[in-house]
Amino acid sequence: QVQLVESGGGLVQAGGSLRLSCEASRRTFSNYAMGWFRQAPGKEREFVAAISWSANSKHYADSVKGRFTISRDNAKNMVYLQMNKLIPEDTAAYYCAIGKSNYYRGPSDFSSWGQGTQVTVSS
Numbered sequence: 001q002v003q004l005v006e007s008g009g010g011l012v013q014a015g016g017s018l019r020l021s022c023e024a025s026r027r028t029f030s031n032y033a034m035g036w037f038r039q040a041p042g043k044e045r046e047f048v049a050a051i052s053w054s055a056n057s058k059h060y061a062d063s064v065k066g067r068f069t070i071s072r073d074n075a076k077n078m079v080y081l082q083m084n085k086l087i088p089e090d091t092a093a094y095y096c097a098i099g100k101s102n103y104y105r106g107p108s109d110f111s112s113w114g115q116g117t118q119v120t121v122s123s
Contacts, residue, residue: 002026002112004096009117012086016121020081022096022114030074033099035110036081038092038119048094049081050104059104063089086121093118 003025012018020036035050049070050059058070069082079096094117097110 002029002098004098004112004114006094006096006114006117009094009119011120011122014087014121014123016086017082017084018086018119020083020094020096020117020119022079022081024077024079024098026077026098029077029098031102033102033104033109034070034072034079035097035099035104035107036070036079036094037097037107037110037113038090038094039116040092043092045095047107050099051079052104053102057103083119086119088121088123091119091121 004022006022008020031053033052036048037045038048039045048061051070051072055072067085072079095113097113100109100111
């Protein structure tokens with residue numbers, strides 16, 4: 001069972017930036033796609049971004065395109081989410097997840113999630 005630990009959340013003003021990090025315990029991390037999801041209070045968890053095992057394929061939710069960037073460092077078992085131009089609607093708990101395969105195949109194609117890190121954007 002892989003363990004995922006997110007970090008980097010916090011309180012930021014609208015227009016600001018944050019970089020989230022996620023460390024995976026699995027040694028075969030580099031074989032799998034990785035993703036970021038978020039859940040705001042009273043709302044369902046939603047897909048944010050995903051990256052293939054080799055980082056040559058990335059996918060983003062329409063709401064974050066052009067503002068967020070997902071990346072990974074397979075040598076360090078790390079995946080990142082750079083969030084720029086943050087808006088209050090980005091306020092949520094953010095979770096990283098490991099995919100079931102090496103390429104992103106849809107929001108349901110993830111097997112494990114971390115505990116989450118809170119991002120709060122003030123207006």
